Amino acid sequence: MDLISTLVINGLATGMLIFLLAAGLTLIFGLMSVLNFAHGGLFIWGAYTGVWSYQLSGSFIIGIIVAIVTGLLLGLITEKLIIRPVYGNHIQQILITLGFMLVLQEFIKVVFGPNQIAVSPPAFLQGSFYVGDVIFIKYRLFIIILGLLVYFVSMFILKRTRIGLIVRAGVMNKEMVQSLGINIRLVFMLVFMVGAALAALSGMLHAPYSGVIYAEMGLEFSILAFIVVVIGGMGSFSGSLFAAILVGIAQAFMAYYVPALSLAVNMLLMTVVLIFRPQGLFKAKG
Amino acid sequence: MEAILETKDLSIAFGGHVAVNGVSVKITEKKFTSIIGPNGAGKTTFFNLLSGQLTPTHGTIYFKGRDITKLSTTNRTRLGIGRSFQITNVFPNLTVHENVRLAVQSQANVRYQMLAHFNHYKQFKEKANELLELVFLDDKANSLAVNLAHGEKRKLEIAMLLALETEILLLDEPTAGMSLEEVPAIIDVIKKIKGQEDRTIVLIEHKMDMILGMSDEVLVLFHGELIAQGTPEEMIENETVQSAYLGGQYDEQLT
Amino acid sequence: MNLAKVEKSTWIYLAISLLLVIVPFIVTGRSMQFIIIQFFIFAIFAMSYDILLGYTGIISFGHVMFFGIGAYSTAIVMNRFDSTILSFILAIIIAIILAAIVSLIVGMLTLRLKSHFYAMLTLALAGLFLVGAEKWRSLTGGNDGFTFSLPEILRDSQSLYMLCLLSLVLIFFGLRRLTKSPFGRVLMAIRENEKRTESLGYKIVHYKVIASVVAGVVASFAGVLYSISLRFVNTSVFATDMTIDVLLMTIIGGVGTLIGPIIGAGLVEFAHHWLSSLADVHWIFERWIILYGIVYILVVIFFPLGIVGTIQKKFFNRQNYQKKKQQNPRRKLDEGRKEDEDELYRNG
Amino acid sequence: MSSLLRLNQVEAFIQKFHILHDISFEVPKGEVTVLLGRNGAGKTTTLRTIMGLNKVSKGSINFQGEEIGNLLTHRIANKGIGFVPEEQGIFGELTVGENMRVAMKKEDEQTTKRMEWVLDLFPDLKKFWKKPGGALSGGQKQMLAIARAYVNENELLLIDEPSKGLAPIIVDKVTESIQQMKEQTTILLVEQNFLMASKIGKKFYIIDDGRTVHSGQMDELKEDKVLMKKYLGIS
Amino acid sequence: ACSDSDSTSGDSEDNTSSSNESEEATAETGETIKIGVLASLTGALESYGDQTKKGFELGIEYATDGTMEVAGKKIEYIFKDTETDPTVARQAAISLLEDEEVDFLVGSSSSGDTLAVTPLAEEYEKIIVVEPAAADSITGSEYNDYVFRTARNSSQDAFAAAAAVAGEGVKIATLAPDYSFGHDGAKAFISAAESLGAELVHEEYADQAATDFTANIQKIIEKKPDYLYVVWAGANTPWNQIVDMKVEDHGIKVTTGVADIATLPTMTALTGMEGFTLYYHTLPDNEVNDWLVEQHKSKYDGAVPDLFTAGGMSAALAIVEALKQTDGDTNTDTLIETMEGMSFETPKGTMTFREEDHQALQEMYSVTLEESDEFDYPVPVLKRALTPEETAPPIMNQ
Numbered sequence A: 001m002d003l004i005s006t007l008v009i010n011g012l013a014t015g016m017l018i019f020l021l022a023a024g025l026t027l028i029f030g031l032m033s034v035l036n037f038a039h040g041g042l043f044i045w046g047a048y049t050g051v052w053s054y055q056l057s058g059s060f061i062i063g064i065i066v067a068i069v070t071g072l073l074l075g076l077i078t079e080k081l082i083i084r085p086v087y088g089n090h091i092q093q094i095l096i097t098l099g100f101m102l103v104l105q106e107f108i109k110v111v112f113g114p115n116q117i118a119v120s121p122p123a124f125l126q127g128s129f130y131v132g133d134v135i136f137i138k139y140r141l142f143i144i145i146l147g148l149l150v151y152f153v154s155m156f157i158l159k160r161t162r163i164g165l166i167v168r169a170g171v172m173n174k175e176m177v178q179s180l181g182i183n184i185r186l187v188f189m190l191v192f193m194v195g196a197a198l199a200a201l202s203g204m205l206h207a208p209y210s211g212v213i214y215a216e217m218g219l220e221f222s223i224l225a226f227i228v229v230v231i232g233g234m235g236s237f238s239g240s241l242f243a244a245i246l247v248g249i250a251q252a253f254m255a256y257y258v259p260a261l262s263l264a265v266n267m268l269l270m271t272v273v274l275i276f277r278p279q280g281l282f283k284a285k286g
Numbered sequence B: 001m002e003a004i005l006e007t008k009d010l011s012i013a014f015g016g017h018v019a020v021n022g023v024s025v026k027i028t029e030k031k032f033t034s035i036i037g038p039n040g041a042g043k044t045t046f047f048n049l050l051s052g053q054l055t056p057t058h059g060t061i062y063f064k065g066r067d068i069t070k071l072s073t074t075n076r077t078r079l080g081i082g083r084s085f086q087i088t089n090v091f092p093n094l095t096v097h098e099n100v101r102l103a104v105q106s107q108a109n110v111r112y113q114m115l116a117h118f119n120h121y122k123q124f125k126e127k128a129n130e131l132l133e134l135v136f137l138d139d140k141a142n143s144l145a146v147n148l149a150h151g152e153k154r155k156l157e158i159a160m161l162l163a164l165e166t167e168i169l170l171l172d173e174p175t176a177g178m179s180l181e182e183v184p185a186i187i188d189v190i191k192k193i194k195g196q197e198d199r200t201i202v203l204i205e206h207k208m209d210m211i212l213g214m215s216d217e218v219l220v221l222f223h224g225e226l227i228a229q230g231t232p233e234e235m236i237e238n239e240t241v242q243s244a245y246l247g248g249q250y251d252e253q254l255t
Numbered sequence C: 001m002n003l004a005k006v007e008k009s010t011w012i013y014l015a016i017s018l019l020l021v022i023v024p025f026i027v028t029g030r031s032m033q034f035i036i037i038q039f040f041i042f043a044i045f046a047m048s049y050d051i052l053l054g055y056t057g058i059i060s061f062g063h064v065m066f067f068g069i070g071a072y073s074t075a076i077v078m079n080r081f082d083s084t085i086l087s088f089i090l091a092i093i094i095a096i097i098l099a100a101i102v103s104l105i106v107g108m109l110t111l112r113l114k115s116h117f118y119a120m121l122t123l124a125l126a127g128l129f130l131v132g133a134e135k136w137r138s139l140t141g142g143n144d145g146f147t148f149s150l151p152e153i154l155r156d157s158q159s160l161y162m163l164c165l166l167s168l169v170l171i172f173f174g175l176r177r178l179t180k181s182p183f184g185r186v187l188m189a190i191r192e193n194e195k196r197t198e199s200l201g202y203k204i205v206h207y208k209v210i211a212s213v214v215a216g217v218v219a220s221f222a223g224v225l226y227s228i229s230l231r232f233v234n235t236s237v238f239a240t241d242m243t244i245d246v247l248l249m250t251i252i253g254g255v256g257t258l259i260g261p262i263i264g265a266g267l268v269e270f271a272h273h274w275l276s277s278l279a280d281v282h283w284i285f286e287r288w289i290i291l292y293g294i295v296y297i298l299v300v301i302f303f304p305l306g307i308v309g310t311i312q313k314k315f316f317n318r319q320n321y322q323k324k325k326q327q328n329p330r331r332k333l334d335e336g337r338k339e340d341e342d343e344l345y346r347n348g
Numbered sequence D: 001m002s003s004l005l006r007l008n009q010v011e012a013f014i015q016k017f018h019i020l021h022d023i024s025f026e027v028p029k030g031e032v033t034v035l036l037g038r039n040g041a042g043k044t045t046t047l048r049t050i051m052g053l054n055k056v057s058k059g060s061i062n063f064q065g066e067e068i069g070n071l072l073t074h075r076i077a078n079k080g081i082g083f084v085p086e087e088q089g090i091f092g093e094l095t096v097g098e099n100m101r102v103a104m105k106k107e108d109e110q111t112t113k114r115m116e117w118v119l120d121l122f123p124d125l126k127k128f129w130k131k132p133g134g135a136l137s138g139g140q141k142q143m144l145a146i147a148r149a150y151v152n153e154n155e156l157l158l159i160d161e162p163s164k165g166l167a168p169i170i171v172d173k174v175t176e177s178i179q180q181m182k183e184q185t186t187i188l189l190v191e192q193n194f195l196m197a198s199k200i201g202k203k204f205y206i207i208d209d210g211r212t213v214h215s216g217q218m219d220e221l222k223e224d225k226v227l228m229k230k231y232l233g234i235s
Numbered sequence E: 001a002c003s004d005s006d007s008t009s010g011d012s013e014d015n016t017s018s019s020n021e022s023e024e025a026t027a028e029t030g031e032t033i034k035i036g037v038l039a040s041l042t043g044a045l046e047s048y049g050d051q052t053k054k055g056f057e058l059g060i061e062y063a064t065d066g067t068m069e070v071a072g073k074k075i076e077y078i079f080k081d082t083e084t085d086p087t088v089a090r091q092a093a094i095s096l097l098e099d100e101e102v103d104f105l106v107g108s109s110s111s112g113d114t115l116a117v118t119p120l121a122e123e124y125e126k127i128i129v130v131e132p133a134a135a136d137s138i139t140g141s142e143y144n145d146y147v148f149r150t151a152r153n154s155s156q157d158a159f160a161a162a163a164a165v166a167g168e169g170v171k172i173a174t175l176a177p178d179y180s181f182g183h184d185g186a187k188a189f190i191s192a193a194e195s196l197g198a199e200l201v202h203e204e205y206a207d208q209a210a211t212d213f214t215a216n217i218q219k220i221i222e223k224k225p226d227y228l229y230v231v232w233a234g235a236n237t238p239w240n241q242i243v244d245m246k247v248e249d250h251g252i253k254v255t256t257g258v259a260d261i262a263t264l265p266t267m268t269a270l271t272g273m274e275g276f277t278l279y280y281h282t283l284p285d286n287e288v289n290d291w292l293v294e295q296h297k298s299k300y301d302g303a304v305p306d307l308f309t310a311g312g313m314s315a316a317l318a319i320v321e322a323l324k325q326t327d328g329d330t331n332t333d334t335l336i337e338t339m340e341g342m343s344f345e346t347p348k349g350t351m352t353f354r355e356e357d358h359q360a361l362q363e364m365y366s367v368t369l370e371e372s373d374e375f376d377y378p379v380p381v382l383k384r385a386l387t388p389e390e391t392a393p394p395i396m397n398q
């Protein structure tokens, strides 16, 4: 029982981390239907700038804020320069965002050097404690809470306001949305910036979790995020959350019971889901 | 007269909504049948069922007495049921000629030939050209289909349908959105085919003058049900049809 | 065959092939030859990808799995058996059969899915192959890989060059014929409009599966050549990076043109080599990957159709324009206006 | 009566092709003005140009005394101009309800009232409220497109071929709705269904080859067989 | 800045002068010895490549006393980037062998790249000095006569670790990444430890890209070993989680190899741990290392040499020593004969190429991670130097 609780809690934390990254992707890929392979680039930039300022200032909060600001700014630039010319064309999106991903990743090394950087959680989030025989790692609890917070805030914005509808409508028919008096360019830009900020935030939060950051981690994680978004059903926030937690917990259990398959578990999950429910878990048949 | 196509108690529901409800009809061979009915009555859906785009929730479809309910679109086309679409549906980045040639090729059953050059099949080329002439599109043969005007795309649809040489032609609003001056050309094409008297034609239209001028028989769908059936004249007089479909407009339209 | 009927472009391609035959006698440096050989191999790989992406409209993120199958089949066979031509032929046969079986199964399982999902699924499947290659260490040597020996003739750089060139030329003409066959035309129709193709009486899943088998087999053959050109194999032959590379080659060259991917492969190979060799000219070249990335971005912005696609479009427009001038007797609107209109539609 | 919208020698290009050469007309407040002309004459392009979906290269578009010629589309829309495009512009993956919600600029009492009125007019929409717009029948889509424009308080409505694909009885309804609508809103209509146009239109302009070539009162046009043949292809 | 393919004998200020001298010398004999160095100068392993490069340059300088000459022949070396891609590595190697006609190859940062290149050494009959790739198979199953390795191999690491902790009746467990490197390392450790009388209670392999190790650690805790030996390379480290899971509280001592300086900050949580390392700039107390540390500091802004800086230097020293012994003869057979069994002085003490598999045997260091005043991360402090014999790996090329 204790074992299972430990595995579940840690799986949950991993899942939340994946969710934070996938959340940005759900916005960008799910809502705007943009295949943004540079997502991982935004993730590492968030991690590096956040960690840099965290280590310089000693304040974790400042680190988080800097990461978010970086995300917003990079999102702005990415949307204007990279994405705007290729809305609606997946093939070109792949090429241009992959190109940009390479630039972002390599530029990290120019600015921050090629070495990995070690990061530890701030003092108040360090360490772990036992409740009975179940171990709780503080930083992971923090991540679980933050993940839920992001989830509920995003859900509120998407469900209670028109913005989610507008974005989806804008993807289907930009001109029509404009004719209804909506500045869709601005909306797209803002959504993209928020998605990028989420990516950057998740990069920053990921840093103390894995203890170290390095330039190549972006692409690895963005593939995982894509998988999660697909399993959950594109554009579904709840789907992404569910899928991320599913992947996180499945990984934890696989690592314990069938270690050989833990590397493959997310791929296997996606394969099974796609074959039996191609539209993803949380999406009605389209 | 033979019924070439017959449905028995044909129904389909989307979620809770029954779009086609227990329709049983016989469509007579080599005759011209029209389907009318208000928007959302289930006309297009009915076509989708006949051509295999949709599978009915229940009921059966017979083609020449054979049950084809479970056959795929492809197989129905091969059997002899061809259709045009309400929304223009062509291959946008291929040339007009290529669009038609593909249909001809399918009709000639050349499907998996990988080794010969397509120009090797001269007869397809010629056949495609003939068809384009028939629908007055020969001068556009080498344009890409995207570049056609709306009306021209509708004509192309018809040419592709004809190329399949199916015994049955299902035409879904072939003149929708076409300007007044273009409509007569399409009517001419349809009349020409009708004149050959070797095809069964089923037409969905809202233009009553077209329906009246050409149909041998008219089916009226309303809320997914077949509510009336008869000659055009009978239908025009039918009270339900008048109140549910024509409204006050029809007499003005006829003048 | 009637010579007069052969297309003009065929002669051009043949002439270029002949030129390429002479190259190794001029460029005798083996390292340059090695680069050209890599270019041939990736050109073959990219063409196979074009059959999927350009002609059938399937985006696969897992095409590398067939490449890897080819590479590993060869390496394992050559490692376990004598290094003779016979075992090489055996390796090719095994590579092709395996790739055909895998692509058939994968195709039948997955090709009913919509594009995004198909792409992600192939990514996952290729990922599973990668994991498999890492875990099945007795066979694959894990991610470090292993080396193997080859018969004398295949070790010789020139004969390897000729082998790859010959393969490239044969496969190019073979695939070109395929794309111009009635079958190939149906593939293009599927790319344009699946539903419509179906209602013309074609079974699209059959076509897609056949196309993916052809692409898989050709990719596997590229993998065979790749592993013999390295005489070494490791798990990088299953890496997603490789799919991405070949995807970029195809797009840069121009999808659906067949010759485009060849040009794309050449460009990527040589640009890569050239940019990374400029490191001492300026610090930025040390970070040549940045330039590489910028090239991709610029290509999309300035040549959205790829190089060959852009050229073809220009050419096509001009050709059509001239044709228009000669014909079209019944014209309702005034001449100049109509001309504009056609032009305008084409660009629209 | 003052004119709400005035186009003066408007020229427009689509990419590099000159489509509108000289469009000039006025839309008087509180009336239905009809644009007529054969296929490809430039009617749709004119409406799109007013909406800012095409750039005005020369000339002026004046709305309520203000130049709107080169404003961005959403600005123009927010000045109180509603638009029912030719190709309907339904958001296929959004439900009917969501389509309406995207369109609603405000959620006040007025709008709610108007919404009720619209749903009474097209009860089909209420019935299929939760259905994706893409799954509607051709005619239902047309109704939805019109409904979206009706639901906001607008000074001016631009409606492009509303009767296309509609059953005769629905055409009647739409005709009637436009007649009701014009009490509060000025309407600029493009219509191929001459019967319908002549019923509700007051003034008409004929466009040919990107130029306004003729104008007059709808009543007179009905009698003028020559004109109809020449510009509209109706005999 | 580092740069690839710069044909150097005058890459930096201070050996420009020496190369001027050597030009005169070259003029006399008219001969140059060329060495091609393959390293990951860009990409994921870039920092390793950079270390190798600096170490190699310094090594040549030291071995030739700054003359850049041996036995009257000028030494020239060329760096090429492998980008950590076997294809590029092979291409670079061919270009070195063909276009530059090098006499030696050195490399490379990744085992995969190295394996893609070693057959070429055989084909061109040139010696390749493997540095710093560690896969056992390079001098094991994939061995050929032209391969000499100055780098330690995975088994040596394992033997060092075993020597540090194993003993009669000690219960051990291992945690390693689930790929060749991890398996090689764990297996070698287990056999070494067992031969010292230890008892293996659990072998755990974690996904090499994993970020969550809790399940793996949980399993190990349940098996209650005395020591947990961790083999790890790569950026995602398990250290924090090992501490968070309170492994030590369960009476389990963690031990591992201490790698390059960049990884030390990640090991803050492990302060106090006993482990081993193959090099840290303060550890080996010998003349060569003193010179290396001093020169490195003065040349690179006070930065100290790292793991593979010493490695790169060793490779250079091995080559120059061999050339000295053959008196500049670059005949490969002669060189092989000379190098088999050859001992040479390096920053890591005396190394010897074993005759059977050409693996260099070398000192390793048993260390404790201790807090330091100088840095905000722990540093390894020498407990005991392990002799080359103690850590000699089994011969695996038969």
Ligand SMILES: Nc1ncnc2c1ncn2[C@@H]1O[C@H](COP(=O)(O)OP(=O)(O)OP(=O)(O)O)[C@@H](O)[C@H]1O
Binding pocket: B014, B019, B037, B038, B039, B040, B041, B042, B043, B044, B045, B046, B086, D128, D131, D135, D136, D137, D138, D139, D140, D165
């Ligand atoms: N794929 C679908 N999913 C859900 N509902 C559908 C779908 N297709 C059609 N319907 C519904 O079924 C009903 C019948 O639609 P259909 O398109 O057959 O009408 P129609 O008679 O062709 O009308 P119109 O004349 O307007 O084209 C409509 O209410 C429509 O909303």
Ligand SMILES: Nc1ncnc2c1ncn2[C@@H]1O[C@H](COP(=O)(O)OP(=O)(O)OP(=O)(O)O)[C@@H](O)[C@H]1O
Binding pocket: B150, B179, C341, C344, C345, C348, D014, D019, D037, D038, D039, D040, D041, D042, D043, D044, D045, D046, D086
């Ligand atoms: N996107 C476009 N690209 C190129 N040409 C266009 C485009 N849209 C319209 N045109 C051209 O502009 C001209 C005017 O078209 P417009 O759609 O305004 O005509 P219309 O009067 O609305 O015709 P219809 O009665 O068919 O709707 C036509 O000749 C058409 O060929």
Ligand SMILES: [Mg+2]
Binding pocket: B043, B044, B045, B086, D137, D138, D139
């Ligand atoms: Mg319909």
Ligand SMILES: [Mg+2]
Binding pocket: D043, D044, D045, D086, D160
């Ligand atoms: Mg129009």
